[in-house]
Amino acid sequence: MGRILPAVIKDPFEQLPTGVLALRVESMQEVMLGKEGEEVYGIEATFTVAEPKEAEGLEHREGFFIGIRENDKAVVAGRATPDPNCESDATFAARAGRFKKLCAAAGVSIGNGEEGVDLDQVFAVCVGKVVLAKVEHKPSTNNPELMNARVARWMAPGTAEVGVTNEAPKSNGAAGAPKAGPSPMSRPTPPTMGAPRAATPPTRVAPRLGR
Numbered sequence: 001m002g003r004i005l006p007a008v009i010k011d012p013f014e015q016l017p018t019g020v021l022a023l024r025v026e027s028m029q030e031v032m033l034g035k036e037g038e039e040v041y042g043i044e045a046t047f048t049v050a051e052p053k054e055a056e057g058l059e060h061r062e063g064f065f066i067g068i069r070e071n072d073k074a075v076v077a078g079r080a081t082p083d084p085n086c087e088s089d090a091t092f093a094a095r096a097g098r099f100k101k102l103c104a105a106a107g108v109s110i111g112n113g114e115e116g117v118d119l120d121q122v123f124a125v126c127v128g129k130v131v132l133a134k135v136e137h138k139p140s141t142n143n144p145e146l147m148n149a150r151v152a153r154w155m156a157p158g159t160a161e162v163g164v165t166n167e168a169p170k171s172n173g174a175a176g177a178p179k180a181g182p183s184p185m186s187r188p189t190p191p192t193m194g195a196p197r198a199a200t201p202p203t204r205v206a207p208r209l210g211r
Helices: 089-095 097-105 119-126
Strands: 019-033 040-051 059-065 130-139 147-155
Touching (some): 019 059, 019 119, 059 097, 097 119, 097 147
Antiparallel strands (some): 019 040, 040 059
16 A cells, blocks of 8 residues: 555745736735844735736735834934834834835725724735735845845736736845846745744734835
8 A cells, every 4th residue: 555645735835926916915914024033023914926827826925024123224323213013103104114005006095194094904904905016036135046036016906017027136235146047936935034923912003104
């Protein structure tokens, strides 16, 4: 008798290709992001590609770092105060601009003068929506030879043509040029952010955003 296989086998990791992709929002949650010992408050969103056909079904996770690390460049320069847990509304207002853009692409307005907006309600409204994402490949901070797919711009559906471009990697200033490798559709590059942990408190009122 041969080996009995498990009922469920995990699919291999496939990184998003470059281009403008239509992404369906699958989940949003407050988490602590970053390397062990340097975690900061943030928001994590997961997506599934809806279009184009050649990338349909691929999954992606995007982290929005909002808290301020003690070794942040702005802190070192004296322009900011450490706030890793984002306890100050001023921190959220100043550093959640990318998340605000994602919400706008999903048709949800935050940080434009609205008062008393509940972040959990924002999550609930955004989940299930489809947004457009301009995806680029950038060298990993920890290993410049590895490429990470990152969203450079969020857009509303219908505002750009959807399609894969397979562009050359964008430089992040890391030393050394990245090595050539297989197609982005098959490169098994794991995400670089730390494992998410539930942030507290679970319900947050989003302040007015500064940008």
